[in-house]
Amino acid sequence: MGMLSLPGFLSCGKKKDFSLTVDKDAQSSDSDENSERGNWSSKGDYLLSMVGYAVGLGNVWRFPYLTYQNGGGAFLIPYTLMLALAGLPLFFLECSLGQFASLGPVSIWKVLPLFQGVGITMVIISAFVTIYYNVIIAYALYYLFASFQKVLPWSDCFSWADEFCSKTRIVSDCNTTFHGDIIHVNYTFVTSNNLTCINGTINYKPVQFPTEQYWNKVALQRSSGLDETGSIVWYLALCLLLSWMIVGAALFKGIKSSGKVVYFTALFPYVILLILLVRGATLEGALDGIEYYIGRQSNITKLMEAEVWKDAATQIFYSLSVAWGGLVALSSYNRFHNNCYSDAIVVCVTNCVTSVFAGFAIFSILGHMAFVSKRPVSEVVDSGFELAFVAYPEALSKLPVSPLWSFLFFFMLLLLGLDSQFASIETLTTTIQDISPRVMRKLRLPLTLGLCAVLFLLGLICVTQAGIYWVNLIDHFCAGWGILISAVLEIIGIIYIYGGNRFIEDIEMMIGKKSFLFWLWWRVCWFFITPVLLMAILIWSLITFSNPTYGSVSYPTWGTAVGWCMIIFCVIWIPIVAIVKIAKAEGNLIQRLVSCCRPAENWGPYLECHRGERYSHVVDPQKKKEHEIPTVSAVVY
16 A cells, blocks of 8 residues: 655655555555656666667667668768767757656647647557567567577478579579580580580579578468458467567566566677677678678768768667657656756667667678678678568578577567567556556556557557568558657757747756756757758658558558558647647637647646746646545545
């Protein structure tokens, strides 16, 4: 049983004069500063949760690919600049905002009621992403279980393979010299007559490597396209169920339980990366792979291409998980005077260093695979699903004791996905808690498990034979423009409408007074550079938009229409909520707009003792109502 104090007697969860005994939320404890919402048990819980949220699959399967594609080591220059100019300013803004008001991504918009739809958009996009992200975790689980075999099932063309499966490239035809004449013949003629092909004239048959056929034919049982849904792949459905059970078990007490789980899920991937790097560095051909990654001589001229800067900005933006709502949600459980500035620096730098470090581990082993298969590194390198489930498994299958390395790699993918998923689900439960704190306090466990069950059922379409097309479709639409639109409106709303200088004063209430020079950089970024960069990325994304494809498979018109419907459903709440807020306000149109652009009456620090003179006027009717003496029976001390 916990203690709930009467209004006026408990300002910061510390001083008690008399109280009522009520059920306490599993997320809060007696040592918490905020006894209503709960706080992180320790600084480490929060930092590792943030690192786990930011460091995800993209750090392993996208950043290394972008680096070698955009000039090798030279790419680190625009990458670092974009971190400083776009990623870190937005990251610091969201962490400060959530910590200041101790509210989730929807309720936080008491700061600017007109833009509350932005918070709703963030939460809906996070919900869409959790559906397909857990499917990717299910893929990792399937490959993890498949690694428990003496011979990896994708190491050769076994019974599931067709005639196009081959571990090596097969020559189809070429030019050769026969009786003094140069002729073009098939390769069978060349071998039967002990001839040799002329260099540069060889054509190869369109073969597929065992890992590629295993991924498509066995793991996915992939159909011909989105039109052919097929049946549910039962073992992927079971893996998806298991992944949701893991997420539900880790979050059954909210941040109190997930904050402990991340000590393993956030830290152990670094151990595995180090093991893979050490093993990879000792293999023949590893240096070729690493030189291909960073570049023996970095191509500085690549920096003159706009595409390189766009790739750097986009990677930073998505890698740090800004504008998804998760940073606001996780930071809302901090103690009020936590140093969110240093936290933002630590998490952002850790995220970027992890990306670079992962590149060495990935490319050292890919370099060895290129050496063994006598192919150039460029032909074995890929990104996304192809890297994680085709190229890298093929490389691992060529190592001694390959099941061990395969297990470690897919266990790392599993952990990288899980702690990102923990934060995404916490974003949804935090939103529910802010809407109905009393219900969440009593029913946290059933609500969390119910949410996981609903998302599992929604994800079943992604484990059908057409499932990979749905995963790609959601990723193509929902994880793109919606997030960019939310980010642009977020920074415009907080800095230009609420007021950047006012926001800085709010931050100083938490971390203490800072000098003008300290804030100069942040002002320059928040007021000018960051919004311009975000707008540029958004406009570029719109200009370069192309219809979704998966490999060589195009999507039907109705599939693209579904994608547009998803993104419209996500962002349409921005104008709808704005119109509703204006309609409910009083006065003429201008007065209503002005009223909706002012903070709500109950905007400010969550606890009264933190409000000071600046927010001494704040009265939260919801809290006042909740603090009234309950009608249920209670014991008064």
